Amino acid sequence: MPDTASLALEAQPQTLRIVPTGGPFGARVEGLDRTRPCDAATRAALNRAFLDHQLLVLPGAPMTPAQMRDTSAIFGEVVPQLLRYKRVGELPEVSRMESTLKADGTTDKTAIRAETWHTDDSYMAAPAKGTVLHALQIPSRGGTTWFCDMYGVYAALPAATRRRIDGRKAVHAYDTVRAINRPSARTPQEIAETPDVVHPLVRTHPETGRKALYLNFNRLDRILDMERAESDALLDELADVARQPRFHYGHRWTLGDAVVWDNRCLMHRVDVDYPVGEERIMLRTLLRGDRPA
Numbered sequence: 001m002p003d004t005a006s007l008a009l010e011a012q013p014q015t016l017r018i019v020p021t022g023g024p025f026g027a028r029v030e031g032l033d034r035t036r037p038c039d040a041a042t043r044a045a046l047n048r049a050f051l052d053h054q055l056l057v058l059p060g061a062p063m064t065p066a067q068m069r070d071t072s073a074i075f076g077e078v079v080p081q082l083l084r085y086k087r088v089g090e091l092p093e094v095s096r097m098e099s100t101l102k103a104d105g106t107t108d109k110t111a112i113r114a115e116t117w118h119t120d121d122s123y124m125a126a127p128a129k130g131t132v133l134h135a136l137q138i139p140s141r142g143g144t145t146w147f148c149d150m151y152g153v154y155a156a157l158p159a160a161t162r163r164r165i166d167g168r169k170a171v172h173a174y175d176t177v178r179a180i181n182r183p184s185a186r187t188p189q190e191i192a193e194t195p196d197v198v199h200p201l202v203r204t205h206p207e208t209g210r211k212a213l214y215l216n217f218n219r220l221d222r223i224l225d226m227e228r229a230e231s232d233a234l235l236d237e238l239a240d241v242a243r244q245p246r247f248h249y250g251h252r253w254t255l256g257d258a259v260v261w262d263n264r265c266l267m268h269r270v271d272v273d274y275p276v277g278e279e280r281i282m283l284r285t286l287l288r289g290d291r292p293a
């Protein structure tokens with residue numbers, strides 16, 4: 001049974017202000033105290049805003065891994081991520097992502113791959129519905145994370161293209177010849193956990209009912225029942241639409257920001273344009289999702 005102190009905290013709804021970014025999607029949440037337990041009304045307001053805006057910026061001071069897990073859990077069930085080497089020891093459902101640019105021009109594999117438009121976890125049968133990224137260390141300039149509105153991209157496709165892709169399925173894999181960079185090596189256990197999967201090319205968001213194009217330049221290998229040359233050409237054509245800036249919003253990080261976004265209707269990428277040697281360290285969580293349909 002909860003004690004009186006936590007009941008008192010539970011009873012205090014927080015007064016939030018949801019301020020749209022001015023871009024095609026996304027909002028900034030003002031007034032949330034991420035260090036307090038979240039009451040049911042505040043939780044409902046935040047989840048409503050998440051569906052309405054696809055991405056929320058939650059500003060605040062740097063958090064501990066436990067605070068990061070608790071803040072993430074407002075939006076869903078936090079699930080452990082594939083790559084064991086990134087997991088925070090005492091809290092395996094929180095990962096520490098280091099994207100610092102090294103003197104030899106490289107970063108961690110995951111950070112190099114994140115320069116390309118992608119959606120997290122699409123190589124999984126039930127990919128994460130959302131990702132939370134929390135800035136613990138940021139470089140003095142650069143490192144913007146960009147997001148792409150895949151509802152908007154789908155809606156903008158010519159009717160003839162929509163007819164070509166509606167009902168089609170595609171193979172997503174941990175790695176594909178279509179990706180520019182190679183991913184982090186997996187342990188035998190991690191390989192066994194990540195067989196190729198098939199997802200619809202157009203998915204219907206399970207909570208909003210809206211259709212979104214489900215692309216991932218790093219993981220989408222080919223369209224099922226199509227010759228590779230034709231599949232490549234069609235995927236390239238779709239990618240060109242997604243590259244149009246009118247679908248994009250860029251988040252410029254402030255230390256301590258947490259950003260939660262919806263992987264079911266957004267892709268994202270990062271600009272690795274920051275000074276060499278300046279630390280860029282994020283905590284990251286993934287929220288359990290459904291099988292795309």
Ligand code: OGA
Nearest residue numbers: 097099114120145270284
């Ligand atoms: C990720 C990711 C981008 C960034 O962690 O999934 O794509 O800006 N990160 O670090």
Ligand code: MN
Nearest residue numbers: 114118119120
């Ligand atoms: Mn990512």
